[in-house]
Structures are given as C-alpha cells and as structure tokens.
Amino acid sequence: MSEQPLLKVTIDNITIEVPAGTTILNAARKIGGEVAPPAMCYYSKLQGSGGKCRTCLVEVSKGSEKDPRPMPKLVASCRTTVMDGMEVKNITSPKVLDARAGVVEFLLINHPLDCPICDQAGECHLQDLSYEHGSEGTRFEFQKRVFKKHDLGPYIQLHMTRCILCYRCVFTADQLTNKREHGVLDRGDHAEIATFIEKNLDNDFIGNVIDVCPVGALTDKTFRFKNRVWFLKPMNAHRDCPNCSGKVTLWNRGDEVFRVTARKDEWGEVENTEDGKTAWICNTCRFDKKKTSDWVIEGPREINRHSVISQGHYAGKIGTTQPKETFTAVHDGRQPKLLMDIHSVSEVNRPNIELSLINGPAHSADFNKKND
Ligand code: SF4
Numbered sequence: 001m002s003e004q005p006l007l008k009v010t011i012d013n014i015t016i017e018v019p020a021g022t023t024i025l026n027a028a029r030k031i032g033g034e035v036a037p038p039a040m041c042y043y044s045k046l047q048g049s050g051g052k053c054r055t056c057l058v059e060v061s062k063g064s065e066k067d068p069r070p071m072p073k074l075v076a077s078c079r080t081t082v083m084d085g086m087e088v089k090n091i092t093s094p095k096v097l098d099a100r101a102g103v104v105e106f107l108l109i110n111h112p113l114d115c116p117i118c119d120q121a122g123e124c125h126l127q128d129l130s131y132e133h134g135s136e137g138t139r140f141e142f143q144k145r146v147f148k149k150h151d152l153g154p155y156i157q158l159h160m161t162r163c164i165l166c167y168r169c170v171f172t173a174d175q176l177t178n179k180r181e182h183g184v185l186d187r188g189d190h191a192e193i194a195t196f197i198e199k200n201l202d203n204d205f206i207g208n209v210i211d212v213c214p215v216g217a218l219t220d221k222t223f224r225f226k227n228r229v230w231f232l233k234p235m236n237a238h239r240d241c242p243n244c245s246g247k248v249t250l251w252n253r254g255d256e257v258f259r260v261t262a263r264k265d266e267w268g269e270v271e272n273t274e275d276g277k278t279a280w281i282c283n284t285c286r287f288d289k290k291k292t293s294d295w296v297i298e299g300p301r302e303i304n305r306h307s308v309i310s311q312g313h314y315a316g317k318i319g320t321t322q323p324k325e326t327f328t329a330v331h332d333g334r335q336p337k338l339l340m341d342i343h344s345v346s347e348v349n350r351p352n353i354e355l356s357l358i359n360g361p362a363h364s365a366d367f368n369k370k371n372d
C-alpha cells in the first residue's frame with residue numbers, strides 16, 4: 001500500500017508536515033501551546049462535531065502552493081483541511097483575535113456570570129476563553145434567556161442557561177448509548193437542549209455527557225456544591241469494570257472520593273486507552289463507586305500548570321516535587337500577559353512590614369497604620 005502523502009503547513013510561522021485530510025486545528029494541536037486555536041464545540045472523539053461555535057476561526061493567508069491566494073474570510077479551523085504549502089495565522093493575526101473576542105462576547109450574551117456558584121468553575125472552557133479573549137465589561141443591556149426547568153434524572157443536572165449549544169452532549173448520547181433521548185429543540189434564540197418528553201437520561205454511558213460539556217450546563221448531581229475542584233486532589237485510579245475501561249480520575253479530599261471522571265488530555269478531551277479506544281467510563285464507575293476501597297490508586301495525576309486545579313498540587317513524574325522557581329519556567333517558557341505588582345496598587349498589602357519579624361502568626365493589628 002502506498003504511503004499517505006505528507007502536506008506542509010505553516011501555522012503562526014511554524015512549519016510542520018501532516019497527512020492529507022488533517023484539519024488545520026489538528027495540525028495546530030500537533031504544534032501545541034497557544035498555536036492551537038481554542039475549540040468549544042469540536043471534540044476529536046465525536047463524529048460530526050465542530051463547526052458550531054466559531055471560536056476556532058483562523059486566517060488562511062496563503063491557500064496552497066498551487067493556489068497561493070489567501071482565503072477571503074476567516075475559516076473554522078476544525079472543519080478546514082490543510083493543503084500543501086498552506087499558511088495559517090492564528091495568534092499572529094489581529095483579525096483572528098478581534099473575531100475571537102467578538103465570538104466570546106456573543107457566547108456570553110446569554111451565559112450567566114455565575115462562576116462563583118457553578119460546579120464547572122476552574123475547569124470551564126468558556127471561563128478560560130473569556131479570560132484569554134474576552135473583554136472586562138459587557139455591552140448587553142437586556143435580560144438574559146430563561147428556561148423552564150428540565151429534570152434529567154438522579155445523576156445529571158441541566159442548567160440550560162449555561163448551555164452554549166455546542167451539540168457535544170447530543171453526539172455523545174447518540175454515538176455512545178443505544179438510545180438517545182435528548183437533543184436540541186427549536187431554533188435560533190429559542191434553541192435548547194431537552195429531553196423530548198421529560199425522560200430521564202438513564203443509559204449506562206450517559207454520564208459522559210458531563211465530561212464533554214465545555215461549560216457547566218451538565219453537571220454531576222452526586223458532586224454538586226460539595227467542593228471546589230481546586231481543593232480536590234486528582235488521582236489516577238482503575239478498577240476491573242465489566243462495562244468500561246475502568247480507568248478514571250478520582251477527585252479526592254483526604255481519603256474521601258468526591259467525584260469520579262474520565263481521564264482528560266491537554267485539550268480537555270477524554271484520553272485514549274493503550275489500545276487506542278476512547279476511555280469513556282460507565283455510570284457505575286462514575287456515580288456508584290465513591291469509596292477509595294473500590295479503586296486501585298495509581299498515583300497523583302499530572303495537572304497542567306496553567307489550571308487553577310494545579311494550585312497546591314505539584315505532581316511530578318515521581319510523587320511530589322517542588323514548583324520551579326521562575327514564572328516563565330512554570331509557564332513552559334511563555335512570558336506573562338499581564339503581571340501586576342499588587343504591592344504598588346494595594347493599600348492593604350504593606351510591603352514594608354517584614355512578616356518574618358512578627359512574633360507568631362500575623363494579625364490585622366500588625367497591619368494597622370496606627371502602629372507605624
Ligand atoms: S449542554 Fe453542554 S455539551 Fe450539551 S450542547 Fe449545551 S454546552 Fe454543549
């Protein structure tokens with residue numbers, strides 16, 4: 001069999017070779033880091049996903065070696081395949097950054113700003129996207145959408161107001177379970193995820209919709225409001241499960257298992273097992289096995305240093321290691337976007353007070369200006 005030809009593509013001035021048929025997004029993911037456009041609806045493990053949210057827009061400044069004309073509009077990188085000699089701009093294109101800021105503004109039009117009480121906070125892709133590309137204020141002056149409550153059963157909580165209609169959960173239910181009972185109803189600003197006749201979602205693998213949801217629209221009822229993810233310690237664990245791979249991440253506090261999720265990769269997608277299959281997990285592993293004794297613990301899970309979940313957890317290759325010294329070192333060589341010296345802007349922090357010279361723990365009285 002003849003080998004598949006490799007095509008040369010340059011993204012943000014970095015050239016790589018990828019097999020024909022690769023999308024720009026997947027080529028950029030091969031380069032990694034910030035070159036990879038954000039993706040709110042594309043999910044490599046779900047057929048047909050992508051093309052809905054427009055967060056992955058990129059500029060194609062050269063179509064191909066044969067036809068070097070640039071593409072007239074920004075294109076969705078998750079749905080556009082590379083051509084030989086193509087040149088693409090992602091973070092190097094002001095047009096892309098401007099369009100992405102616009103997309104974020106649109107996504108936030110109806111999304112409630114309830115991060116402080118949302119279980120997804122700390123691992124929400126929309127939160128990250130707004131942080132990276134959003135503006136600090138809103139121009140939206142109208143009331144946000146409200147919905148009738150839908151009960152999806154004992155395990156999954158739907159907050160329709162948070163949904164960004166990415167369709168990932170619909171594809172998951174369709175492709176992983178043998179009967180799909182929910183979908184997107186209505187169109188335009190009336191569109192919503194719903195079960196057709198208030199049916200519970202009760203298939204064996206339906207819990208995976210929680211893992212694919214990029215926002216807090218679908219959350220785990222057995223974990224709701226129990227803890228913040230950044231207070232928990234993610235551990236790799238497995239069990240001999242007759243239904244699924246049994247390879248999970250346990251989210252512990254002390255010895256208590258607060259929740260069980262599938263293991264996710266750096267793009268927030270469920271990882272593959274060694275045999276190349278996606279390690280989706282079954283409802284029994286996810287919702288019913290909440291004791292440490294149910295699992296064989298493999299060790300702490302390595303967490304991306306950019307994630308708030310990594311605060312306080314320094315999982316190294318072997319056990320626990322100290323964090324590296326400098327900011328750029330822990331950020332994979334990247335410079336901070338904005339670094340504020342809070343000492344110079346805060347009246348509360350008093351840099352002239354030497355904490356090490358205070359006898360015992362510091363109290364508010366130690367910072368009282370009257371003592372100066
Ligand atoms: S509920 Fe979540 S996964 Fe489903 S369409 Fe809405 S945002 Fe996407």
Ligand code: FES
Pocket residue numbers: 038039040041042050051052053054055056057076077078079
């Ligand atoms: S990730 Fe490409 S359009 Fe949503």
